[in-house]
Amino acid sequence: MSTNNSFSNNMRVIHRYLGFFLAGIMAVYSLSGVLLIFRDTDFLKQEKTVVSMIKPNANEKEVGEMLKMRQFKVDKTAGDVLYFRDGTYNKSTGKAEFKVKELPTILEKMTHLHKAKTEDPLYFFNIFFGLSLLFFVISSFWMFMPKTSVFKRGLYFTLGGVVLTLILLFA
Numbered sequence: 001m002s003t004n005n006s007f008s009n010n011m012r013v014i015h016r017y018l019g020f021f022l023a024g025i026m027a028v029y030s031l032s033g034v035l036l037i038f039r040d041t042d043f044l045k046q047e048k049t050v051v052s053m054i055k056p057n058a059n060e061k062e063v064g065e066m067l068k069m070r071q072f073k074v075d076k077t078a079g080d081v082l083y084f085r086d087g088t089y090n091k092s093t094g095k096a097e098f099k100v101k102e103l104p105t106i107l108e109k110m111t112h113l114h115k116a117k118t119e120d121p122l123y124f125f126n127i128f129f130g131l132s133l134l135f136f137v138i139s140s141f142w143m144f145m146p147k148t149s150v151f152k153r154g155l156y157f158t159l160g161g162v163v164l165t166l167i168l169l170f171a
Contacts, residue, residue: 054094
């Protein structure tokens, strides 16, 4: 029985100090997650003009790829100038000028936390953070004795959270 009690105490201690360690990270992660909800809007974004020199005489598909624009589409052509949404491309000179809307640098860096890929060193951080959150989920079941009403009520809340998530995912 004392081994189980020792294990429970260890889980609580790790849960507590890991929680304190990750409190700041969770605050930044939660704010950047909320910002990502608005990524398809102009919320908090600033307009910026970009001038880029790319390959002259590129076709429409190449221009879109070189400017890294999804769903690139030329609206009209006048002589050597291609007009597209918020910009132009001069075929003879290769000069492209267009407007983009971006988050301020600090907010862009925060949202990058969520979008890190395996080539990015931040992905190790994301793995650590994800595993830490999983540990929080598991260790929270050692915060109360299993026979108490608080624990049993907590299981109902856990089930409710799982069911709500499934409903939102599949609705």
